[in-house]
Amino acid sequence: MTFLILACAVPQPKIFYPFFVLLFYVLSVLPVFIAKRFNQGNETNPKTEFALFLCAGMVLSAFAFPIVLAHSQVITWTAATLTLISNVINYLTIFGYSMRDSEFDAPYGGMF
Template identity: 80%
Template sequence: MTIINSTFKIFATLTKQTSSHETTNYTSVSHLRVDKGEINKHNGHLKGLIICAFLTCMGLTFLILACAVPTPKIFYPFFVLLFYALSVLPVFIAKRTVPNGETNPKTEFALFLTAGMVLSAFALPIVLAHSSVITWTACTLTIISNLINYGTIFGYAMRDEEPYGSMF
């Protein structure tokens, strides 16, 4: 499917040109006929993408607040961004190397590494707050950010009906 066809499909959802005398399951834009079920499926993916973007922005806002509000110019909570980026890599690599979504030791080890990185993202602000490097308010805001961002990542990864979700 080319970009032009996708653009026509999106345009078809916006215009909704149907005859008032007959009810059809198709929407037409010039020569293109698109099934309305496919349009609803496309809109569902678009809504999911918008929700993921909004939640990610909200989580990053809490992370920025953790750095700026309690004690200005203390940027240690930003180190959890490394865990956000690194936690998806083992699953991404394992998913690309294992055919047909089968489980094997490689996939299980990737899930183990991902769980360790997610746990580390929650433990880092607690250790920093316990050692008085950051305040407990910054720790709380960072943990709220972790909950929102990892919830978004998990929701995105589990969006399909495969055993472990689509996992990218």
């Protein structure tokens, strides 16, 4: 989160477009949580696979969003780089949390 705040403050003050990446952080885990509620067993099904597909699309969008903003010169490339560093750190944290051991033997880790 520190890199994301720096992306908004350091290159050009009061440009808060990189903060829209926070929406992707929240929305990327929702399909997986919803699919997990409907599928309690160990097997995978099309609903779970579609939820993982939506999650991957949102993660990809979180990385593409600052690049598109920097390419269109809405934000600087420094802000885009700081946002990308923030994305890597935050998504690795989410991934580490999701792969923790669970009381159930889920095929994709604890969150999945």
